[in-house]
Amino acid sequence: MVILFSGNRGKDWGAASLETCDGQTEPIPGFNYPGKRYVAEQVVKDVISKMKHPAYLLDITLLTQLRKDGHPSKYVGGTLDCSHWCLAGVPDTWNQIMYTMLLKD
Numbered sequence: 001m002v003i004l005f006s007g008n009r010g011k012d013w014g015a016a017s018l019e020t021c022d023g024q025t026e027p028i029p030g031f032n033y034p035g036k037r038y039v040a041e042q043v044v045k046d047v048i049s050k051m052k053h054p055a056y057l058l059d060i061t062l063l064t065q066l067r068k069d070g071h072p073s074k075y076v077g078g079t080l081d082c083s084h085w086c087l088a089g090v091p092d093t094w095n096q097i098m099y100t101m102l103l104k105d
Contacts, residue, residue, distance in 0.1 A: 009021075009035075011035075012033075012034065012035030012036070012065075013028050013033075013034050013035060013068060014034050021068045024068045024069040025069050026069055027066050027067050027068065027070075028065070028066045028067075028068055030066075031062075031066075033062055033065040033066060035065065038061075041059070041061060044057065045057065045059075056101070058097060058098060058101060060094050060097065063090070063093065063094075064090055064094075067089070067090045070089050070090040
């Protein structure tokens with residue numbers, strides 16, 4: 001499983017006046033993330049495709065990017081933490097997808 005993600009900034013989803021995802025209560029609508037794609041995404045895919053024994057890539061980057069509402073918490077001192085997620089929520093979805101893939105094969 002891979003996630004290439006570096007937090008949410010309002011400009012990434014068309015809300016330039018927002019600096020963070022603080023207070024967001026809805027995911028980004030649709031199936032396209034309006035923000036930038038990361039070069040590392042394609043690099044990882046290229047490397048895996050060239051491996052002698054390729055690994056299966058469960059790419060959850062887009063799924064995670066669309067959930068700007070998934071981690072609206074703050075640590076002590078009021079610092080917004082965009083690397084931890086609300087439970088139940090996005091990590092549960094990652095786990096369900098991975099579990100389904102394990103049962104499938």
